[in-house]
Amino acid sequence: MNEEIKIIGIPNFPLIKNGDDLASIIKNKILEEKISLDQDDIIVITQRICSIAEDRIKNLNSYIPNTFAKNWAEKYNKDSRLIEAVIQESKKVIRKKNGILITETKHGFICANSGIDNSNVAGIDNICLLPLDPDSSCRIIKEKIKNEMNKDIAVIMTDTFGRPWRMGQTNIAIGISGINPIQDYVGKKDIFNRTMNFTMICIADEIASAAELMMGKTKKMPVAIIKGYKYEKNLDTISRIVRDEKNDLFR
Amino acid sequence: MNEEIKIIGIPNFPLIKNGDDLASIIKNKILEEKISLDQDDIIVITQRICSIAEDRIKNLNSYIPNTFAKNWAEKYNKDSRLIEAVIQESKKVIRKKNGILITETKHGFICANSGIDNSNVAGIDNICLLPLDPDSSCRIIKEKIKNEMNKDIAVIMTDTFGRPWRMGQTNIAIGISGINPIQDYVGKKDIFNRTMNFTMICIADEIASAAELMMGKTKKMPVAIIKGYKYEKNLDTISRIVRDEKNDLFR
Numbered sequence: 001m002n003e004e005i006k007i008i009g010i011p012n013f014p015l016i017k018n019g020d021d022l023a024s025i026i027k028n029k030i031l032e033e034k035i036s037l038d039q040d041d042i043i044v045i046t047q048r049i050c051s052i053a054e055d056r057i058k059n060l061n062s063y064i065p066n067t068f069a070k071n072w073a074e075k076y077n078k079d080s081r082l083i084e085a086v087i088q089e090s091k092k093v094i095r096k097k098n099g100i101l102i103t104e105t106k107h108g109f110i111c112a113n114s115g116i117d118n119s120n121v122a123g124i125d126n127i128c129l130l131p132l133d134p135d136s137s138c139r140i141i142k143e144k145i146k147n148e149m150n151k152d153i154a155v156i157m158t159d160t161f162g163r164p165w166r167m168g169q170t171n172i173a174i175g176i177s178g179i180n181p182i183q184d185y186v187g188k189k190d191i192f193n194r195t196m197n198f199t200m201i202c203i204a205d206e207i208a209s210a211a212e213l214m215m216g217k218t219k220k221m222p223v224a225i226i227k228g229y230k231y232e233k234n235l236d237t238i239s240r241i242v243r244d245e246k247n248d249l250f251r
Numbered sequence: 252m253n254e255e256i257k258i259i260g261i262p263n264f265p266l267i268k269n270g271d272d273l274a275s276i277i278k279n280k281i282l283e284e285k286i287s288l289d290q291d292d293i294i295v296i297t298q299r300i301c302s303i304a305e306d307r308i309k310n311l312n313s314y315i316p317n318t319f320a321k322n323w324a325e326k327y328n329k330d331s332r333l334i335e336a337v338i339q340e341s342k343k344v345i346r347k348k349n350g351i352l353i354t355e356t357k358h359g360f361i362c363a364n365s366g367i368d369n370s371n372v373a374g375i376d377n378i379c380l381l382p383l384d385p386d387s388s389c390r391i392i393k394e395k396i397k398n399e400m401n402k403d404i405a406v407i408m409t410d411t412f413g414r415p416w417r418m419g420q421t422n423i424a425i426g427i428s429g430i431n432p433i434q435d436y437v438g439k440k441d442i443f444n445r446t447m448n449f450t451m452i453c454i455a456d457e458i459a460s461a462a463e464l465m466m467g468k469t470k471k472m473p474v475a476i477i478k479g480y481k482y483e484k485n486l487d488t489i490s491r492i493v494r495d496e497k498n499d500l501f502r
């Protein structure tokens with residue numbers, strides 16, 4: 001038997017509405033679709049369904065653009081209400097150029113437009129903000145599965161962010177529960193039995209990326225399950241992955 | 252039957268030596284280990300085995316440090332020969348701070364130390380440089396598998412790079428053959444049947460990350476196979492993923 005990791009999608013996932021109990025819906029779909037959920041599986045969910053369930057869909061008309069938002073929108077032919085929303089969801093603007101705003105969100109993530117999405121959102125002029133506390137949203141799902149299905153699993157919430165240097169976005173982790181997001185090889189032996197000094201792999205982001213291959217953007221598949229991957233369990237939060245400004249060469 | 256993507260490792264992979272025919276070794280190991288290789292599978296390989304086979308292991312004593320290398324090494328307690336190698340492998344230094352050199356390699360990749368690795372390399376004072384032409388190395392493997400196993404597959408070469416903003420490295424693509432590395436949703440319909448304007452996903456990097464979950468850093472598993480993922484075949488090169496300076500907000 002070869003070693004293998006599997007990425008499984010949950011088919012026929014319902015459209016999520018404001019106020020939905022996401023943890024119960026995920027549990028029920030796993031049962032209905034007869035997906036075998038094993039101890040140590042990792043459930044990966046998109047930010048979007050969580051934002052919808054947690055009342056993070058907002059109408060642009062609820063934003064009153066400030067002067068910066070008005071000027072920026074006029075200069076680059078953008079919606080000034082959206083710019084205002086981006087500013088309100090940010091702690092800091094990191095770069096602004098050619099009409100693009102790269103901001104630091106209140107969680108500490110650095111991304112375009114404070115992670116606000118206006119595709120895959122129902123309703124005219126509606127936008128989707130990031131969940132307020134993605135770790136906590138993950139923990140609720142983890143605990144539900146533990147309590148009602150008696151499986152210890154990990155949960156990762158994901159979103160697709162762009163990067164400097166490279167074209168295209170990749171899916172990364174924005175919330176975690178029950179998993180050490182960093183595989184730390186420092187002090188471990190390499191294949192020639194010598195001690196490694198530097199290598200730390202952000203497996204949470206790699207798992208997010210793996211899951212996106214299944215979830216896609218046009219398939220209605222916002223939840224995937226990773227099976228067969230060994231990880232360390234702990235109580236880390238997503239802040240473990242957020243690089244602080246002092247150790248960041250590009251701020 | 253649920254939709255699933257599998258990540259399979261090739262066990263018992265031999266240590267690679269300079270001059271080895273990597274394409275033949277991969278083919279033979281697939282046969283020996285009785286791994287079912289299917290049409291459209293993706294073979295993912297680490298940069299390291301390719302560098303070894305292609306004579307890209309160099310001894311530090313072959314580098315004569317220039318003035319910058321000497322000063323930088325002295326200031327930050329580094330090996331001046333390694334700094335010289337980093338400079339020689341680079342097109343440009345993008346950031347230098349706290350002893351860290353972020354460079355643009357001759358391929359256009361932006362990473363620490365021009366991608367030079369000194370762990371997992373046999374021999375004292377030996378370092379591992381990136382392959383000169385990763386796309387071409389991928390293409391040779393792809394063609395061998397096509398000609399001798401009659402399967403049309405894609406090949407991706409990977410390395411682990413750090414990122415701004417986020418802790419830990421992730422595995423990304425540095426060479427490709429037979430795959431469109433970008434899944435472009437621009438103009439496609441979202442789940443509410445509206446046209447998307449911005450989304451482009453770098454699936455090549457996501458596949459690289461997925462494969463790393465299997466390959467790890469201490470396992471002798473430098474080759475993984477991704478099965479069940481649908482991608483577009485084309486003749487793109489890795490340059491498709493390299494963001495040009497003009498469109499990069501952080502250079």
